[in-house]
Amino acid sequence: MYLVPRKKTSHELLKKEANWPELSVRRTFQQITFLHKVIHNQYPTYLYNSLPPMQDPSNRTERKYKFDTPVYHHAFYRDSVIPSTLSKWNNLPNHIRTIKKLDTFKFMLKREYLEPPNPLYHYGHRFSQMSHTRLRVKFSNLNFHLFNYNLVTSPNCKHCSLPETPNHYFFICTQYSRERNKMLQKIDSILQAQRINNKITLDLILHGSKKLSYTLNTRIFDVVHSFIKKSGRNP
Ligand SMILES: [Zn+2]
Numbered sequence: 001m002y003l004v005p006r007k008k009t010s011h012e013l014l015k016k017e018a019n020w021p022e023l024s025v026r027r028t029f030q031q032i033t034f035l036h037k038v039i040h041n042q043y044p045t046y047l048y049n050s051l052p053p054m055q056d057p058s059n060r061t062e063r064k065y066k067f068d069t070p071v072y073h074h075a076f077y078r079d080s081v082i083p084s085t086l087s088k089w090n091n092l093p094n095h096i097r098t099i100k101k102l103d104t105f106k107f108m109l110k111r112e113y114l115e116p117p118n119p120l121y122h123y124g125h126r127f128s129q130m131s132h133t134r135l136r137v138k139f140s141n142l143n144f145h146l147f148n149y150n151l152v153t154s155p156n157c158k159h160c161s162l163p164e165t166p167n168h169y170f171f172i173c174t175q176y177s178r179e180r181n182k183m184l185q186k187i188d189s190i191l192q193a194q195r196i197n198n199k200i201t202l203d204l205i206l207h208g209s210k211k212l213s214y215t216l217n218t219r220i221f222d223v224v225h226s227f228i229k230k231s232g233r234n235p
Contacts, residue, residue, distance in 0.1 A: 025113060025114065026114075028088055028113075029109060029110070029113065029114060031085040031088070032085065032088055032089055032092070032109065033102075033105075033106060033109070034085075035085055035086070035089050036102060036105055037102065038051070039054070039065070040100060040102070042102070051067065051082075051086070052067050052068050052069060052086065053067070053068050054066065054067050054068070055067075055068070064094070064097075064098055065097050065098050066089075066090045066097070067086045067089065067090055069083065069086050069087060069090065092109075093112070095108075096108045096109060096112065104137070104138065104139070107137065108137060111137070118207065118208070119214065120207070120208045120214070120217050120218065120221060121133065121136075123218050123221050124218075124221055124222070124225045125225065127229070128224075128225030128228050128229060129225075131228050131234065131235050132206070132221075132224065132225065132228065134235065135166050135169075135206060135235055136206050136207065140166070140235045141233075141234055141235050142164045142165065142166060142168075142169055142233075142235050143155050143156060143157060143158075143163075143164040144163045144164050144165045144166075144168075157169075157173055157175075159173060159174060159175040160172075160173060160174055160175075166202060166206065166235075167202050169231075169233065169235060170202060170205055170227075171202070175231075175233075176227070176231045176233070179227050179230045179231055180227065182227075183223050183224065183226070183227040184200055186223045187200050187204075187220055187223055187224075188200065190216065190219050190220060190223070194212075194216065196211075196212065198211065198212070204220065205220075205224050208220060208221065
């Protein structure tokens with residue numbers, strides 16, 4: 001499983017929306033979240049039935065979960081709440097629009113549009129960057145995450161029969177001991193050289209630290225990316 005590459009046009013459209021005044025962005029967030037709940041049956045079905053038809057969720061194209069929006073000839077109707085929410089929904093990047101779990105959906109929506117992006121999230125080579133992102137958004141190939149999406153029958157690690165969480169992968173699993181020791185030693189020496197007494201936590205590994213400079217964080221990310229690559233796990 002991997003994060004579907006973002007459709008450039010939709011992504012740019014919503015980025016544009018994120019430049020609206022803060023209140024409008026928050027209102028958009030609420031409207032889109034409300035629509036998500038209607039679609040996924042958290043409100044009475046008559047609400048869902050009052051919407052225009054939606055593309056079949058089994059549709060394998062980019063149109064999956066998109067509404068067939070009617071053409072509104074009058075600006076008043078086009079810009080009123082329901083049509084404009086449907087259009088914002090349709091313009092969501094595919095990998096966000098298709099998320100069924102409300103918590104994950106809201107997390108991704110917030111990360112994308114309400115918080116300033118962490119420049120570190122775009123650092124590094126594409127392969128490592130994608131694995132790192134999947135781990136951050138709890139959408140990785142680790143069994144604990146796959147199990148949450150009903151994609152495997154057990155959340156456990158095949159090597160040690162413990163839940164294969166990100167913490168297990170980075171800190172516990174015996175399969176990666178050698179690479180892990182190297183990773184921890186290198187991160188430790190980066191921190192020690194700066195006389196920084198930062199504990200090496202999962203949070204530091206996944207997000208970097210606001211206490212450290214961008215350059216120091218990128219050096220830590222390089223070490224983490226090297227661990228991900230050499231572990232051979234493709235998380
Ligand atoms: Zn293990």
